[in-house]
Each structure stands twice: as structure tokens, then as C-alpha cells.
Amino acid sequence: MVLGNYKSVVAARSADNEILKGAQDGGIVTQLFAYALEEGIIDGAIVAGPSEEPWKPEPVIATTKAELLAARGTKYTLSPNISLLKEATRSYGLDKIGIVGTPCQMQAVRKAQLYPVGMRDVPDKIALAVGIFCMENFPYQSLEAIVEDHCNVKLESVKKLDIGKGKFWAYTERGAVTQIPLKVTHKYEQPGCHVCLDYVSNLADISTGSVGAPDGWSTVFVRTKNGEDTWGKAIAAGCFETKPIEEVKPGLDLVKKLATDKITKNQKTLEARATFGVGKGLRNPYI
Amino acid sequence: MSKVVEISPTTRHEGHSKLVLKVNDEGIVERGDWLSITPVRGVEKLAVGKSMHQVPKIASRVCGICPIAHTLAATEAMEASVGCYVPEDAMLLRYILQCANRLHSHALHNILSLPDMYLPGTDTKINPFTPEEPVRSVALRIQRLREIAQTVGEIVGGEAIHPSNPRVGGMYKNITPRAQQKIYDLAKEGRILAHEQSEFMIAVFKNFQNRDWAEVAGRQVPIPDDLGYHNQGYMAAAPIYGSSSLDDNPTWFPERWTEVRPWDWYMGEEEITLEDKDYPVGGTTPAGEKAWPQMQACTGVPLYDGQPVEVGPRARMVQFKNYDLKGAMGLQIARQMEYEACAYGMIEAVDALNTSGKVVADEIPQGDGTLGWAANEAPRGCDVHLAKVKDGKVGWFSMLVPTTWNFPTCSRALTGAPWELAEVIVRAYDPCVSCATHMLVVDENKKIVAQKLLE
Ligand SMILES: Cc1cc2nc3c(=O)[nH]c(=O)nc-3n(C[C@H](O)[C@H](O)[C@H](O)COP(=O)(O)OP(=O)(O)OC[C@H]3O[C@@H](n4cnc5c(N)ncnc54)[C@H](O)[C@@H]3O)c2cc1C
Numbered sequence: 001m002v003l004g005n006y007k008s009v010v011a012a013r014s015a016d017n018e019i020l021k022g023a024q025d026g027g028i029v030t031q032l033f034a035y036a037l038e039e040g041i042i043d044g045a046i047v048a049g050p051s052e053e054p055w056k057p058e059p060v061i062a063t064t065k066a067e068l069l070a071a072r073g074t075k076y077t078l079s080p081n082i083s084l085l086k087e088a089t090r091s092y093g094l095d096k097i098g099i100v101g102t103p104c105q106m107q108a109v110r111k112a113q114l115y116p117v118g119m120r121d122v123p124d125k126i127a128l129a130v131g132i133f134c135m136e137n138f139p140y141q142s143l144e145a146i147v148e149d150h151c152n153v154k155l156e157s158v159k160k161l162d163i164g165k166g167k168f169w170a171y172t173e174r175g176a177v178t179q180i181p182l183k184v185t186h187k188y189e190q191p192g193c194h195v196c197l198d199y200v201s202n203l204a205d206i207s208t209g210s211v212g213a214p215d216g217w218s219t220v221f222v223r224t225k226n227g228e229d230t231w232g233k234a235i236a237a238g239c240f241e242t243k244p245i246e247e248v249k250p251g252l253d254l255v256k257k258l259a260t261d262k263i264t265k266n267q268k269t270l271e272a273r274a275t276f277g278v279g280k281g282l283r284n285p286y287i
Numbered sequence: 288m289s290k291v292v293e294i295s296p297t298t299r300h301e302g303h304s305k306l307v308l309k310v311n312d313e314g315i316v317e318r319g320d321w322l323s324i325t326p327v328r329g330v331e332k333l334a335v336g337k338s339m340h341q342v343p344k345i346a347s348r349v350c351g352i353c354p355i356a357h358t359l360a361a362t363e364a365m366e367a368s369v370g371c372y373v374p375e376d377a378m379l380l381r382y383i384l385q386c387a388n389r390l391h392s393h394a395l396h397n398i399l400s401l402p403d404m405y406l407p408g409t410d411t412k413i414n415p416f417t418p419e420e421p422v423r424s425v426a427l428r429i430q431r432l433r434e435i436a437q438t439v440g441e442i443v444g445g446e447a448i449h450p451s452n453p454r455v456g457g458m459y460k461n462i463t464p465r466a467q468q469k470i471y472d473l474a475k476e477g478r479i480l481a482h483e484q485s486e487f488m489i490a491v492f493k494n495f496q497n498r499d500w501a502e503v504a505g506r507q508v509p510i511p512d513d514l515g516y517h518n519q520g521y522m523a524a525a526p527i528y529g530s531s532s533l534d535d536n537p538t539w540f541p542e543r544w545t546e547v548r549p550w551d552w553y554m555g556e557e558e559i560t561l562e563d564k565d566y567p568v569g570g571t572t573p574a575g576e577k578a579w580p581q582m583q584a585c586t587g588v589p590l591y592d593g594q595p596v597e598v599g600p601r602a603r604m605v606q607f608k609n610y611d612l613k614g615a616m617g618l619q620i621a622r623q624m625e626y627e628a629c630a631y632g633m634i635e636a637v638d639a640l641n642t643s644g645k646v647v648a649d650e651i652p653q654g655d656g657t658l659g660w661a662a663n664e665a666p667r668g669c670d671v672h673l674a675k676v677k678d679g680k681v682g683w684f685s686m687l688v689p690t691t692w693n694f695p696t697c698s699r700a701l702t703g704a705p706w707e708l709a710e711v712i713v714r715a716y717d718p719c720v721s722c723a724t725h726m727l728v729v730d731e732n733k734k735i736v737a738q739k740l741l742e
């Protein structure tokens with residue numbers, strides 16, 4: 001169950017070269033939203049758009065393909081996408097919202113749907129929730145320290161950031177590649193990530209990440225009825241190339257291993273909180 | 288020999304109130320007191336010392352049916368005090384919000400009024416909950432009207448109940464072209480429904496006025512021609528929106544306002560001597576109990592030109608449209624006549640709105656303690672808030688809300704009515720007792736220990 005409930009899992013990538021060019025992996029998120037927008041499945045999507053500062057995302061409501069393209073790529077720092085969830089139904093006038101987010105953000109979406117505290121009119125307006133895999137995240141100052149101090153490159157010059165094969169990678173516009181061991185980045189992690197028990201966005205309609213699939217491809221879990229509908233239509237419309245997950249390397253085994261590692265480690269942190277103090281402990285949000 | 292009958296609590300209106308009625312041998316009211324018995328929450332006192340941005344958000348919580356009125360009146364009172372002029376597109380958004388709120392509120396009040404009324408031409412009272420036609424269609428239309436209004440309110444106001452978008456200086460956000468289109472479409476749909484609903488309700492109220500009797504507690508109670516007549520004046524600041532002390536020609540005048548304590552206005556201690564166990568549902572107050580309106584009333588009594596006045600839809604119609612229907616049904620009919628204007632108001636304002644226009648003033652002064660006031664024409668009438676802001680903090684705050692104005696006026700309008708129809712008169716005012724009960728500080732013995740007057 002470390003991978004959550006799902007109806008199918010494949011390796012896939014967008015069939016649109018323009019999307020693939022700036023996408024983190026297979027461009028699944030951007031392609032899905034572009035298709036859903038065009039088909040009227042959603043009338044806008046909350047994504048992590050660019051801001052004034054390099055690699056610092058700002059949640060935006062994209063209603064055009066151009067806005068979706070501008071939000072491609074992983075920003076390894078917090079993007080409070082849920083902060084726009086209610087507003088999307090208000091001054092933006094959306095009826096069918098698409099939203100991308102990390103597993104914790106998918107949890108927030110589902111909680112708002114079931115327990116809409118101060119979230120009037122949100123529950124029935126979530127049309128497509130796309131989750132991305134997430135091992136951990138970093139505050140912006142952490143990202144600055146990792147990239148500028150450890151990788152020795154200016155954030156402004158970075159074209160792509162990536163975590164993979166046990167390393168943190170920074171690619172610059174001018175072609176330089178820096179890699180540092182992930183071990184170095186641990187102290188910069190957001191502490192809240194250490195109690196997180198979800199790796200592959202178990203609560204999304206469709207979830208996707210890089211692990212399991214070859215470079216330029218993504219691993220995609222199709223989870224809900226709604227996700228299955230949209231995915232099926234997008235495939236039929238020729239939006240994606242797919243391969244059975246069994247035929248790609250490293251495949252699902254690695255996804256399962258990493259998910260198990262994350263959950264096991266964080267479960268321990270959670271348990272340790274119960275006896276953190278002398279005769280008293282720290283809060284556990286799961287009980 | 289007069290007898291005293293008490294209906295407590297009254298029903299099918301917002302809040303907690305009661306009727307203490309002195310009646311003659313025929314059961315006709317000689318002198319009636321309608322009073323709030325809602326606990327005082329003291330918003331005006333706790334506002335002192337808080338920031339000018341926070342107080343309108345607290346004032347909104349005075350009432351959840353007309354939070355728009357309190358939010359806008361309080362925000363604009365702050366703006367009036369500090370001398371802040373808000374951009375035009377912010378005003379248009381507020382105007383749409385105002386129209387949306389009035390539409391929902393009037394539709395909601397239809398539900399509360401209908402059970403007193405008859406299907407025209409029949410002796411069948413209207414039960415809005417019945418699955419049978421024609422009432423079922425009316426109930427569905429009311430629901431859709433309210434849904435439209437609350438959705439529009441949510442888009443421009445940020446939230447239908449306790450709008451988040453208004454702020455001192457304008458609005459936090461403009462809306463997108465998509466939202467603009469959505470409002471337009473909703474208002475167009477609402478316009479047709481509002482027209483149908485208005486016609487239906489007017490026919491129902493006219494029918495009641497023409498009837499000879501209404502059935503209450505199993506009896507046929509005669510309906511007098513002058514049900515709910517009074518000789519008090521009217522007060523209204525605008526047909527739809529309002530006025531403030533920043534206006535070139537304000538339409539409300541603080542110097543004409545005074546206020547007296549319930550002590551000076553209501554009856555003294557009375558013993559209940561008439562009791563009716565059949566009064567629906569649960570009977571009236573048992574004989575032998577005591578009532579003391581002077582001490583129990585939880586509102587002050589505001590006067591305009593030294594008199595209680597009527598505020599609300601009819602006051603607006605009288606002031607701005609030469610309306611002349613008197614009595615309880617005259618008031619009800621005036622309310623229905625406002626329906627369509629709400630939809631048209633939204634359409635016109637949303638047409639005029641520039642969705643890329645700025646909605647916050649460039650400069651928001653912090654205030655030097657000058658008195659500012661703003662009157663908002665709430666669904667139930669003129670809602671005046673007064674404030675003194677200095678260095679961004681509220682030094683003094685006062686709310687004169689519609690139902691507070693109407694309490695003594697409606698009490699006078701009870702005279703001459705069979706006591707069994709007193710609640711029908713009260714409901715014509717669409718009272719919001721929570722709104723009315725926000726002032727005065729009262730100690731545990733119900734003694735007034737603090738009260739403010741305009742310096
Ligand atoms: C903090 C973080 C940690 C991750 N960890 C892993 C991991 O351990 N293993 C793994 O396989 N994948 C991980 N991913 C997911 C991976 O990096 C890609 O985001 C994912 O594969 C989608 O790629 P794509 O080409 O389909 O998306 P694209 O088409 O490139 O679109 C990416 C979408 O993600 C949104 N996005 C970018 N950054 C954020 C953010 N910080 N918060 C919310 N939304 C954002 C963008 O707005 C965009 O819409 C992580 C992502 C993040 C943000």
C-alpha cells in the first residue's frame with residue numbers, strides 16, 4: 001500500500017515537443033492541464049508559476065497554454081498552491097479547477113473537499129487534481145544555500161534543478177552541470193517533511209514523478225474514476241506516448257523501494273515525537 | 288378593561304424578540320411593545336482601540352443575513368473618517384455586492400413571510416416546504432434566486448457570508464474577465480426569475496390585504512384595512528446603495544439623530560393577564576408572569592427629528608419613488624418591487640466594470656480622529672455606522688442599524704390590529720434582531736451601565 005490505490009500505472013511522456021522542451025520529466029502535468037483546458041474539463045489550473053526571484057515559485061491560475069508552459073519544471077521549494085484554491089472560485093470565477101501539487105497538497109485538497117472549513121463552494125469545483133511524487137522539500141533559503149554555496153552556481157543562471165540517483169543536480173544555461181551528494185542537503189530540508197507518509201501522491205486523481213521511468217519519461221499512476229476518464233481521453237487524443245511500466249528500467253520496484261524508505265523513516269520520526277519530552281510528547285496530526 | 292398578552296419568542300424572523308401587547312375586550316392592540324431580548328454583544332465597545340481594518344470584519348459578524356451592509360458601512364465609515372476616496376472600480380464591485388445581497392435577503396424573507404399568506408383565491412395557507420404545486424415551483428425559484436445572488440456575492444465580495452474582499456481603501460482584488468462574464472450570465476438569469484417572483488409575491492400580499500379574515504389558532508381573525516398603519520416618518524439615504532460624509536451632498540444628517548433609552552419609550556412592568564394555549568406553536572406566555580419592556584429591551588431607541596422612523600424598502604420607495612401604500616402589506620409589496628432593480632443593478636455595474644482597473648486607493652490616510660459616517664441601504668433599511676479613526680486605530684464606533692430604527696416604529700404600528708396578527712406586522716419589517724442588538728452595555732441586572740451619544 002505504499003503506492004496508494006491505483007487503477008493503472010505506466011511510463012509516459014507528452015507527444016508535444018514544445019511541452020517536453022522545458023518540462024521536468026515527461027511533461028505529464030503540463031500536457032494533462034493543456035489538454036483538459038482545451039477540452040473544457042477544467043477552466044483553469046493552479047500551478048507553480050515564476051516569480052520575481054529565480055526558482056522561487058508563486059502560485060498562479062493558468063488559463064492559457066502559455067501560462068502552463070511558463071510554470072513547467074520542478075522548483076525544489078515551497079509553492080503554497082492551496083492558497084489560491086478558494087480564490088479560484090471567487091474573483092477568478094472558475095467552476096472547474098485543475099490543481100497540481102505535492103502529496104501534502106493533494107491531502108489538503110481532499111480534506112477541503114470532505115471537511116470544508118471556511119472552504120465554501122470549493123468541494124464540488126475540483127475537476128482535476130494532479131499530484132507529483134515528493135521525497136522532501138526545501139525552504140527558499142535552503143535552496144539558495146544548496147545551489148549557490150554547495151553547487152557554486154548562481155540561481156539566476158540555472159536552467160534546471162533535479163534530484164536523482166542519490167544526487168542533487170544543477171544545470172546552467174551555459175551548459176555546466178554540478179552535482180552534490182544528497183547527504184549534504186539533508187540539514188536544509190523542511191522539518192515538516194519529516195512526518196510525511198506519502199511519496200507518490202496517493203490522493204491525487206493522477207500522480208506522476210520521475211522515479212521508475214527513464215530520463216525524459218515519467219511514471220504515471222491513474223488513480224480515480226475521474227483520473228481514468230481524463231487519462232483515457234487524453235491517450236485517445238494522442239497526447240501521450242506510453243510504455244508498460246514492466247518494460248522500462250528501473251521500473252516500479254524502485255518506486256516501491258523509495259516509497260517504503262520514506263514512509264519507514266518518517267514513521268519513526270513520528271513515533272519519536274510521542275516521547276520527545278520528559279513525561280510529555282509532541283503532537284501527532286494522524287491521531 | 289385592558290388585558291396583557293405576550294408572544295415570546297416571536298418566530299420566522301432573524302434573532303430573538305418578543306411582543307408585549309395591551310389589548311381591549313375584542314383583542315385589539317391598544318398599545319404594543321415589540322422588543323429585542325437578544326443578548327447584547329457590545330461590538331461598538333470592543334471596537335475601541337482596534338485597527339480600522341479589523342473593525343469592519345468584526346462588525347460583519349453582527350449578522351449573517353446582511354453582513355454586506357455592516358462590512359460596507361463600517362469600512363466606509365473608516366474611509367470617511369480618514370478621508371480616503373476609493374477607486375471607481377472598487378465602488379462598482381461594492382455596488383454589485385450590495386445588489387446581490389439585497390436579492391438574496393429579499394428572497395429569503397419570502398420564505399419567512401409566505402406561511403402567513405394564502406394562495407390567492409383560496410383559503411389554503413402557503414407552506415413553502417410542501418412538495419405540491421404551485422408552491423413547489425415558487426420554493427425552487429426562491430432557492431435559485433438565492434443561489435445566484437450568493438454566487439455573485441462570493442465572486443465580487445470574496446465570500447457570500449462575511450465578504451472578505453472589501454478593505455479600507457477599496458477592495459483587495461478586482462475580478463477576472465471570466466468572473467465578469469459569469470456574473471453577467473447569472474444576473475441575466477436572475478432578472479427573469481426576480482420578475483416572476485416579484486409578481487407572484489405582490490399578488491399574494493394584495494390578496495391578503497383584500498381578505499376579510501386570516502386563520503390563527505383555529506379562529507378566523509378579522510384583517511383590518513389599516514393593518515400595520517403608523518404615523519411615523521421615513522428615513523432612507525438612497526434607493527440602492529447609500530451615502531457617506533465624504534459625499535458632496537450627503538443624504539443622511541447626523542445632527543437630526545438622537546437616541547433615548549428603552550426606559551423612555553417602552554412600557555413599564557406589566558402582568559400577563561391573557562393567555563392563549565392554542566397560539567401556534569406552543570401558546571403564549573402563561574398568565575401571571577411579569578413582563579417589563581423598559582428593562583428587558585436590549586436596544587437603544589434611535590430617533591430622527593425627535594421621532595422613531597421607519598426604514599427599509601418602503602422608506603426608500605417613499606423617499607425616491609413617490610410610493611404611497613401604507614400598512615404591513617404596503618411594506619411587503621414595496622420589498623417585492625425592489626427585486627428587479629437588484630438584478631439590473633448588477634448588470635449595469637458589471638458592464639461598467641473595468642477588470643484591469645485598480646481597486647485600492649494609492650494612499651490610505653491613517654486618520655486624525657475626525658468623525659466620519661457612512662449609511663448603507665441594507666436590505667432592511669438604512670444602516671449608519673459612525674467612526675473616529677486616529678493613527679489607524681478606532682477611537683469611537685457606533686452602529687445605527689435598520690431594525691433598531693424599526694423597533695419603536697413597528698411597536699406603534701401594532702395599535703389597532705388583532706393581537707393574533709401582531710407577528711404578521713412584525714414580519715413585514717423583515718426584522719433582524721441580531722443586527723439591532725449590538726449596542727449598549729448592560730450589567731447582569733439588565734441595567735444599562737454605558738451608552739454613547741454623538742458629541
Ligand atoms: C519538492 C519536490 C520534490 C520532488 N521529489 C520527487 C521525487 O523524490 N521523486 C520523483 O520521482 N519526483 C519528484 N518530484 C516530481 C518531479 O520533480 C516532477 O515535478 C514531476 O515528475 C512532474 O514532471 P513533469 O515533466 O510531468 O511536469 P512539468 O510539465 O514539468 O510540470 C511540473 C508541474 O509541477 C509544478 N511544480 C513545480 N514545482 C512545484 C512545487 N514546489 N510545488 C508544487 N508544484 C510545483 C509546476 O507548476 C508544473 O505545473 C518532486 C517535485 C517537487 C516539487
Ligand code: SF4
Nearest residue numbers: 104134136137193196
Ligand atoms: S515531503 Fe511531504 S510534506 Fe514535504 S513537501 Fe513533500 S509531500 Fe509535502
